[in-house]
Amino acid sequence: MGRILIIDDEDDVRLSLERRLKRENHEVETAGSQAEARQKIQDANPPFDVVLSDMLMESPNSGVEVLKATLARDIFTEVIVLTAYGNVSNAVECMKLGAFDYVEKNIPNVDVYELICIKIDQALERRRSSLATLRKMEHFADVRGTGPGTFNIEG
């Protein structure tokens, strides 16, 4: 369904998310650090559809760094930030910078994995619609011969 990159420094989190998302028929890659993530995002061809990143890894702002790297590669890749329960201020900051949404990891009495799957589906939906809109615009521009054809959009 979608190409997804999971970024978390916790092995268990990476493993269980990977397993679950693959079960949902996604194509999944993982990264265990901010640096590894940045490399994978840059090298990805085509770019990821959704990047699911932990907020706090090497630094409290890891999520923001990942977000910036992602948008630099493809401005229509959707980013979902994972954050510890209750510590949402940075996640909110990420949303202002263009992240799709954030999910708190330990919400009492909620199956957060289920929630993540739903958010990823929504994110994929938005990416599809964004790309469709863009293609229409490109097409329109091509027809007019003045289009911003320099947009480096793939997938």
Next chain:
Amino acid sequence: MNTSTDNYISRTTPARGTISDAALPGTAFHPHEFDVEISQTSLAEADELLKATLEEAMKAVGGTRAFLALVDTLSGELALRFTAGEGWTEDIRRLRVNIHPHEPGSHAALAEGKRQGITRHVLLTSRRYFTGNVNADPHYIGFFADVGSEVAVPIIAPGGGAIGVINIESSEHNAFTEEHANLLSVLARRVALIVSMAEHQVREEALISIGKDFNSISDLDALMQDVVTQATKILRAEDCSLFLMDDENDMLHLAASYGPLREQTGQQAVAYDRGEGLTGWVAQHGEVIRVADPRHDPRWKGSFMEAPAAEIAAVLAAPVWTQRSKTGVLRVVRLRKGLLNFLPQEFTQADEDVLVTLASQLAVAIDRTRLMNRILQSERMAAWGEMSARAAHMIGNTVFGIKGHVNELNHWIKGHSAESVAIVKTDWDEPRLLQEHITRGIYRLEGILGEFRDFVLATQLHATEGDINQILRRITAESFPKHSNIDLVLNLAPSLPPIAVDEVKLKRAFSELIENSVDFQPHGGQLTIRTALADRDLVLALTRQQVHGPVIQIEFIDHGPGLTEQDRERVFTPFYTRKAKGMGLGLSIVKGIIEAHSGIIREIGDLNAGKGRREGAHFIVLLPLSSGRDAKPKETENTANQPKEQNGQNSDN
């Protein structure tokens, strides 16, 4: 002539002929009584001067023998300090003259011819005396057989009062004249000056050594005790007590004492209201009180506990100004001693200076100790908050991972059980049950983490203007069980003023109280939630301080089992719980949230229930309107507990 009169007592300890081995007049201590080492130089110098003065006096008036006696204020005796001339033995030098003043009517003794001794007579009358023929003198008692005439002058302290006697004798009769006595009086004045200088020196050194104690004694209680002990000795007092103002009830409580009150240190009985009596006056006005015979002072209330009022001769009290709490009082008391009533008993300006110095040093020490404790406390809190936040984060991450694994396991079991039941009859109920247990455990673990996080974050407010009634309506709608056999009664006062609160946090606090109430009434009951503008008197009674501006009062009253007297205090402490589930942080989180709003929460039981068993819990929350505006700065003040991931505002959504 003889040395066995009642009035002369032979001492087993030899008088070594220096002023340092016995008390100095005007100071009620032996220098060696101090723990500190007092330099002997100044005293040795004084000794030399005194000895030389005595020799000079003897020569000046042409006497054959002389002695200088000083009052030992500890024993109340005259001691021979220095002698000049021939024939003095250690035995004679060791003599002490009993100077008990005559009781009224004891003139009879005189009439009977019982001699009292010229030296004592001079001391008690503070007047010079000379006799041409000692054998015919009504006062004379002698050490030697070859004495013809004698002259004696009192040594008068600069502040008044006789502290000793210079006594010179001659083997001839009628050897001394008024002229001689005049000469001796001048020398006696010099002696008094030398003694008072030595006294000052000793006092100064004692003060310096206390100063050193201020730096070396880190335990405040020990330091306070040290200061009152030394002050009692330096100021020749019977009692020195330190009273500190209790911030909570605005009363002066005994913090340290040397003397009759020592036993009662820390007891509630020894206390003064601000403004009550001399001590309370000092605390209220921040000024020194120095009075002789306090009974004649209009501020006197007669409530000193050291001794009966009639026995108190002088009171000196100085304010202890501390930066961080209210003024305390350092107070010394001299008793009216029949024994030495010829000595000046009022405190002098010099005494006052000493006490004021001690009081200000003490204030600095108290401030320093409190500051240190605060720093330590906040460092501890910061470290603890940091550790908790990190731990909670890591545990949360791990739990999240495990939860994913269990989900997958669950999925796997579901998938396989369906197909395997068909093929081989495997019993999948058992693993499914185990998986359920694990899942339940993980959910519970997440609940505990949530509680923990709320506790750490309780004091970080994000305040906005809110309506308490509205908040209560919303929270009851959200967290009060839909189907319950507990009656919910909302009794909300209309038109409460808006108040700056962190609505999310406040809802968390209120819902905890509601949940508690529901949990403790499993068989039904009632929960009444009431709001009102708080009554001034009630606020004062509960907070023990004046709160400016309106205060909103929120009550949670139920028909559950209520709290015991002990529980009433304990329920708000962390990790105390009467319920099986949870960490026991619930009410401590509530308290943290309410206090972060500058409010208070108390469990007051049912005040109207009378003496019988109290039924039901009755929590009362007071939120001052004015402090809500201070809530914002509080946010930054309490960065200690803030987990790393955050930088600034918090929200619970």
